[in-house]
Amino acid sequence: MSDGKRVHGNYEFGEWHYGIRTLFVFLYNENFYNENFIRKVQNILSVQQNPAYAQFECYDSNAYMLYGCCMVFKNNVIFDRLSEESGLIKRLIRI
Numbered sequence: 039m040s041d042g043k044r045v046h047g048n049y050e051f052g053e054w055h056y057g058i059r060t061l062f063v064f065l066y067n068e069n070f071y072n073e074n075f076i077r078k079v080q081n082i083l084s085v086q087q088n089p090a091y092a093q094f095e096c097y098d099s100n101a102y103m104l105y106g107c108c109m110v111f112k113n114n115v116i117f118d119r120l121s122e123e124s125g126l127i128k129r130l131i132r133i
Contacts, residue, residue, distance in 0.1 A: 061092045068099050071129040079110045086112075096126055 049070070052062030065071075083090050090112070096105040106121025108130075121127050 060090065062095075063092060064095045064097070066097050066099060071096060071105070071126060073130065073132055076110055076115055076130055080112055083110065083112045096121075 048065070048067040050064045050066075052064065079092055083092065092110045093107065094110065095107050097103060098105065104120065105124040105126040107118045108121055108126075109116045115131075117127050
């Protein structure tokens with residue numbers, strides 16, 4: 039988990055990295071893990087003229103169990119192995 043500030047216990051932001059144009063977000067609310075989440079993030083990224091992406095660490099609501107990590111780009115998403123094993127991918131993408 040990050041040293042960033044938790045916002046309402048649901049998420050926290052890591053530091054913005056200008057050089058690589060990425061936003062790190064740590065999620066602690068399972069309500070984020072639904073089929074609309076990735077589309078909404080991609081809509082936000084699409085307004086950026088330069089390449090950009092968001093990286094997420096997804097935890098259970100108690101912030102104890104890591105479900106997995108993913109990188110959301112304007113046109114695709116990359117998941118780690120844990121995301122598949124935990125079922126996070128199935129919650130975020132209709133297969």
